């Protein structure tokens with residue numbers, strides 16, 4: 241079970257930080273470790289005691305149990321549908337985690353709940369007389385949150401960066417006031433060499449209602465090289481829109497403001513940000529009042545992406561590409577295409593596309609972002625805005641499509657990838673070789689990508705639900721050569737386990 245996670249060291253360069261930031265950073269790492277403690281109790285009330293017990297067991301099996309417990313932040317295996325891997329614990333993760341009393345029914349909650357009970361930042365407990373009661377996080381986790389708040393304030397006093405000071409002070413205040421609004425606004429404006437996300441955010445852990453936010457932290461450093469690349473992309477985005485392979489009447493003469501994107505390198509992730517399959521990118525905040533006012537911010541963890549690339553995509557490429565093509569696999573091409581993918585969500589038809597394409601929208605939109613991302617990079621190569629690297633771009637895209645298809649075609653990214661893969665196969669731009677490997681036909685790939693972008697954008701521009709359905713029905717399938725190739729990948733790690741080694 242543990243072997244499915246390849247251990248990997250993450251690197252982030254702190255040497256260029258100012259003296260003040262160098263002193264602030266360890267304080268923030270300590271604050272993130274407090275978040276781990278809170279998250280552990282949020283997952284299950286029995287977690288802290290169980291972990292203490294596991295730490296004392298020095299046998300081989302005891303050490304393995306602790307190791308896998310820490311990977312999952314609890315006694316249930318996430319890759320195996322959350323079944324227990326330890327004795328004497330509930331057989332599956334509790335759907336309400338530790339946000340609600342274990343014996344509470346949905347109906348009981350619905351009969352009783354007010355707005356506060358449905359809020360992001362409260363837990364539900366039972367009084368001595370068995371009545372339900374709402375407890376704010378600021379009370380439930382008071383001692384841990386005041387420890388974390390003190391560390392954030394100490395870091396704020398050390399960093400010279402104003403936007404970081406502002407966020408840390410407001411977030412420390414939110415931990416005791418339980419009102420996160422002002423600090424979420426400050427997080428949207430945060431622009432600093434140390435980039436930090438810390439607090440209660442995602443609600444996936446609450447599988448009963450999806451109301452309750454789990455605590456997480458990402459302590460990261462801004463990547464200046466990629467930040468400059470993003471700015472170059474943004475400066476040319478209207479130009480790329482004006483040149484899309486799409487009937488000019490559907491092109492957007494004035495593309496809207498883009499949601500901010502930050503590229504960072506992770507120093508430490510904690511709590512909900514550090515269990516099971518690791519987060520490589522996230523969009524926050526979830527507070528709709530802020531999303532409506534300022535949009536949301538996308539944070540991309542470059543060194544986490546790089547670790548996944550080397551531990552999963554490189555071994556996949558060794559089996560699906562011919563040996564001569566393997567040297568064209570390249571992290572820079574992989575990551576730049578991910579950035580292009582994110583940017584191209586913001587170009588092409590935007591009006592009523594979701595409403596017209598309904599449940600087919602997300603698969604079409606993900607395929608569009610991938611294909612238009614390839615188109616955009618080719619455009620930048622052709623106009624000497626990026627160093628030309630066609631071989632790396634298309635070969636890396638071919639190999640990475642297996643990484644996506646490996647997780648199945650039951651969700652939007654897998655469906656969108658299968659559609660693109662088969663479209664490019666049918667155009668002869670991807671080729672299956674007799675020895676079971678795959679290759680790019682470089683004479684055909686550029687026109688094939690243009691056609692694909694044209695077809696996807698036209699479906700979106702015309703809101704063509706029937707056309708989207710036809711395309712997905714025909715192409716969003718796993719055909720026999722791909723199935724055979726996927727069968728050869730089963731022993732490759734599913735994901736990574738970031739580890740710290742002393743040096």
Ligand SMILES: [Zn+2]
Pocket residue numbers: 581582585606609
């Ligand atoms: Zn996307």
